[in-house]
Amino acid sequence: MAIEYICRYCHVHMGRIDSETLTESELGFDQLTPEERKDIITSDIFGNYHVHIVCESCQEVLEGHPERALLPSLFH
Ligand SMILES: [Zn+2]
Numbered sequence: 001m002a003i004e005y006i007c008r009y010c011h012v013h014m015g016r017i018d019s020e021t022l023t024e025s026e027l028g029f030d031q032l033t034p035e036e037r038k039d040i041i042t043s044d045i046f047g048n049y050h051v052h053i054v055c056e057s058c059q060e061v062l063e064g065h066p067e068r069a070l071l072p073s074l075f076h
Pocket of ligand 1: 011058
């Protein structure tokens with residue numbers, strides 16, 4: 001299985017972990033509430049996880065312009 005880390009705003013690919021052995025708690029998934037999980041983690045038809053996080057550039061935009069968090073995409 002693979003875990004892909006993708007920015008939720010600009011969809012930049014931020015990293016990938018290939019592992020058959022990592023547990024959900026090693027990935028930090030068990031720290032999330034069920035709502036957060038549904039929001040942050042999706043899985044594809046191959047059983048891989050997509051984890052939607054915020055990349056550094058989007059994080060910077062959000063810190064300067066918090067209102068833009070509501071927009072579907074951010075422009076760097
Ligand atoms: Zn981004």
